[in-house]
Structure formats: C-alpha cells, structure tokens
Amino acid sequence: MKLLSLTLRQFRNHVSSGFAFGAASNVLLGKNGQGKTNVLEAVSYLCLTKSFYAGADATAVHCGTSMFEVEGDFVSDVNVRHRVRIVYDEQMRQKHFFINASEITKLSEVIGLFPIVVLSPENNSITFGSPSERRKFADLVMAQSSKAYVEDMMEYKRVLRQRNKILSDARGNDCSAVLAPWTEMLIRHGSAIIHRRNTFLNEFVTYVEKAYDAVAHNEERPSLRYVPQIDVSGAMDRDAIAAALHLLADRKQADERRTGSTLFGPQRDDIAFSIDGLPLREYASQGQHKTYLIALKIAEFWYLKERCAELPIILFDDVFSELDETRSHQLLEMLAPMGQTFITTTSERIFQGVRQWDDEHRKFYIRSGTVVLQEDAA
Template sequence: MKISNAHLRSFRNHNETVFDFGARVNVLLGENGQGKTNALEALSFLCLTKSFYASADATVMQQQQSFFEIKSVLQSDEGKEFHVRVTYDDVKKEKKFTINGAAVEKFSSVIGMFPVVILSPENSSITFGSPADRRKFIDLVISQSSKSYVEDSMEYRRIVRQRNTILSEAKGRDCSSDIAPWNDMLIRYGSKIINKRNQFLKEFAPYIAQTYLDIVDERETPKIEYAPSIYIQSESTVENISSAMEQKLQKKKNDEMRFQTTLVGPHRDDILFSLNGMSLKHFASQGQHKTFLVALKVAEFFFLKERCNETPIFLLDDVFSELDEYRSKKLLTLAESLGQIFITTTSEKIFGGAEWNNERRKFFIRSGAIDNEMVVA
C-alpha cells in the first residue's frame, strides 16, 4: 500500500495542505506544535475512518470551522488506485467516506483495506499502562485483519453498555430476570472475541520472537501471553469459552448487582509481556520497554502484511526524540526496509547526508502548512 498524495482541508491546524508523497520515505520536519502529528493523524483517518487518538470526529475539525475534508489517492501493492475522500459536516454531525466515488455504508468494512501501523509517543502505554491500553493495541491489529472481529466488538460493546444500564438502574436490587437475556448475548459475542484473541496471540507470538531477534543484539526472549478474565486454555474452543463464561457469570451474579457493572467478559482481559520470563511491566528498564514496543509494532507490520495481503503503511510519530543516536539509526534502517513510511521529527540530524528524490521526500511543516521554501525534493 502506498499513499500517493493527500489533501487536507480544515483538519486540525491544517487549513489547506497538499502533500505529494514520496514512494518510500516521507519526513515531516518542523518545530514543535506546527502540525506534523496532525498530518499523520489525517493519514490514519483515511485508513481507519477515525483518528488514532481523538475519540470524536469533531475534535480534529479546525477550530471555528464546521467541516473538514481529507482527499487522497492510495495505491495497492498490485497497483490498483483508490481515490478516498472523508468529509465531516459538523452541522449535520455527518461523516462521509467514499472510495472511488462510491459511498461506504459501513465504516467497519474499510478497516483492513488500507492497513496501517502507527508508532507514536502515546504507545508507551501499551507496555507501561493499563490492561485497557493493551486491549486497544491487540484490538486494532485483529480488527485490521478480521472484519467479523470489528463487528463482533461493536456488538459486544453495545451489550455491555445495555447490561450495565440495567445493573446500575437496579441500584443493587435483584435484577436477575432483567439481565438474563443479556447474559446470553454477552456470552455469544464475548466468547467469540475471547476465542479470536486467544487464536491471535498464538499466531502473533512467532512474529514478536522474530522481530525481537532482529532488533536486539542481546539474547533476550520476549513472550506475549493472554490473560483473559475467565479460565481458558490455549486449545479452548468457542464452546469451552462459552461455558466458562456462563459459570463465571453465575458466580459473579451477586457481585455484579452489588457493584452495578459487568464483571465478566473480554472487556476485563489483559495481555502479559515478559522478557526471559520476567514481567516487562514490573522488571524491565526504560530501554527494554522501548525496544519491546518497537518489536511489537514491527511484528504488527509483518503480521498485517501477511494477513491483509497488502504492505501496511508505517507512521512513526516523533520516535527519535527519545532514542539515542545508535538506536535511532537502527530503527530508521529497519523502518526504511519495510514499505512506505512517514516520519515526523524536529531534527534532520538522523538523516544527515541522505539524498532526497522521488522515493524520499521531506516536507518542512510550519503553522499547519508546508513551507515550500524549505522543501528539497
């Protein structure tokens, strides 16, 4: 997959910015707060139909405006062209997504069409943060490789919300008969999600082992394990998982009414990372955290490339500022070998002596615009 160009209108601080991208490496240079990350966010919007960090569409719309638009031409590995256009109208609260002029009815159908991997400072929460951060990470990988997962997850979230409403409206009183029909739904969708995550983590393990080996000189063995909220085994089937969920729901029935919230299901899962058998969260150094994260993201790249049958685009947001020169150069060499990449950075130093041409372009971003004077292409 490649992004040939992108036209941003009223997107964050980009009033009207037109990018003509290089086929391999694209460097967005500039001081802090100029609109580099915003440009990557617009690219992620094309691939995921939403922002990779803002939850509401209106947030990315330029202040004082009532719409935004992103237009772009993307090209598949086979050379097929996709003219993609996203618009948001704040008056009608309406988002539209068109591919080659045809309106997309279900946004979930786009996810995975244009695979993308993002490495940004916020991602440090994947190894440092809460189980929710880790679920978000695996959910985005699985979603891009499985359409049914996106739909099942949306349905599951709706069920949990409904169930929580019943539990909280009961204010601790017995509401078993009201939640009974929701239990079946919770089990039906929850078990599918748990099963998919279980399968995914088994399939993903060799990818992380390989990339870690490629990145790290030392002999460290990374491990990624599923820690679901119910007891399952590596070979568990959807049926096994359903009955385990049913039993646990029965056991937690009173607690759920007391705490007025759903306590059983994949929304309570965690994923454990370890190095040489030691929990990353509890024992790893800052450097090991960073390396693990890079390995996860590169593993995600190769996993998606294989599953989607399409080379993902790779967005690297401000990743060099936290790494020393040796690690930065190593990461850059690795990233450049993957596919089309987009890098934001405040300093050009790491690219010292690089040649800029049709394959490798740099854009100097200032106040939400490309400063052409500074562009060498």
C-alpha cells in the same frame, strides 16, 4: 498500499495543505507545534476513519470553522487507484466517508482496506498503561486483519451496553429474568472474542520475539501472554470457553447486582508483557519499554503483511527523538524494506549521511500548518 497524495482542508492548523508523497519514505520536518503530527492524524482518518489517538472529531476542525476535509489518492499493491475522502461536519456531528466518490455508510467496513501501523508517543501507554490500552492495541491489529472480529466486537459491545443498563436500572434489585437472555448473548459473543484473541496472541508472540531480536540483537528474550479471567491454557475451543464463562457468570451474580455492572467477559482481559521472565510494567527500563513497543509495532506490520491483501503503511510519530544514533540508524535500516513510511521529526540529524532525497524518499518542512518546502528529485 501506498498513499500518493494528500490534501488537508481546515484540518487542525492546516487551512489548506497538499502533499505529493514518495513511494518509500516521507519525512515531515519542523519545529514543535508546527503541524507534523496533524498530517499523520489526517492519514489515519483516511485509513481508520478516525484519529489514531483518542481525540474527538470536533477537535480536529480548524478553530473558527465548522468542517474539515481530508482527501488522499491511494494505489494498491496491484496498481489500482482509490480516491478516499472524509468530511466532518461539526454542526451536524457527522462524518461522511467516500471511496471513489461512493459514500460508505458503515464506517467499520473501511477497517482493513487501507492497513496502517502507527507508532506515536501516546502508544507508550500500551506497555506503561492499564489493560484497556493493551486490549485496544490487540483489537486494532485483529480488526485490520479480520472483518469477522470487527463484527464480533461491535455486537459484543452492543450487548454489553444493554446488559449494563439493565443491571444499573435494577439498582440492586433482582433482575435475573430480564438479564438471562442478555447473559446468554454476552457469553456467545464473548466466547468468540476470547477464542479469537487467544488464537491471535498465540500466533503473534512469535512475531514479537522475532521483531525484538531484530531490534535488540538477542540480548533479551521478550514474551507475551494472554490473561483473560478464565483459564485458556491448552487448546480451548469456543464451547469450552463459553462453559467457563457460564460458571464465572454464576459466581459474579451477587457482585453484579451490587455494583450494577457486568463483571465478566473479554472487556476485563489483559495481556502480560515480559522480558526475560520479568513483567515489563514493574521491572523494565525506559529503553526496554521503548524497544518492546517498537517490536510490537514491527510485529504488527509483519502480521498484517501476511494477512491483509495490502502492505500496511507505517506512521512513525516522533519515534527517533528517544533513540540514540545507533538504534535510530538500525531502525531506519529495518524500515527500508517495509513499504511506505511517514516519519515526523524535529531534527534532520539522523538522516544525514544515510538518506539521499529522491523521487522515492522525500522530505517536507512544515511551518505553522503550511508545507514550506518539499524536497525530492525535482
């Protein structure tokens, strides 16, 4: 998949910006606060129907106006064109998403059609932050590669909300009769999710090892392990997982009544990252965190490449600022065969001498939400 052109209207600090992109790399240059990341965010609206960081849609509307519009022309790997458009109306709090002029009413259907891999400073929380950040990472990789997972997750979240509401409304009183069918549903969908996550992470770890080797040249050995509340070691099938969740649900009953919320299920999963057997969060250096994160994202690209119909687009926001020259060049080399990339940076230095600007590789200078120069073969 490639994004050929992009138009932003009243999106963040871009009142009206247009881009014609190169098929290989696209570098967005500019000083701090000029609107480079905003362009990547607009691309993520087209591919994921939302911002790649947890921003409310309303904050993306250009201040003083009431709606934003982002439009892009994609070309698939088999050369089919798609015009994608998203319009957000702040007053109605409504998002309208169109593919080739047809409105898509179920936004979840879009996930996976235009696969992307994003690496941005916010992603540091994947290795530094709470378990929810690691679940979010795994969920997005899985969602982009499996429609069934998106559906399982949506259904699970609906049941979890309802079950939490019953527990909270009961305020410590016995609500077991009302709760029972919801517990059954929670276990049914929850076991499907745990089973899928277990299968996914068992496969994904080999991609991470390979990617980490490519970045760090065999200096260290990374590992990654799924940590659900129940023991899933060995080949656990869905029924075995459901049985284990039943036992856990029984054990948590009294505590759930006391706290008024659900205390078991995949919303409590974690993923343990480590390097040479030592947990990343407690022991790793800044550079090791960054290397691990880059390896996760390269692994994500390789994984999606094999499972999606389309080659993912890569968005790298400010990735090079923390890397030394050698690692930056290594990463640029690795990115070269990986399809279309979008890179934001405040300095052109790392590209000097290694990148020629031509039809495929283009650079754009952004100043105050305006493209002031587009340099390519023309």
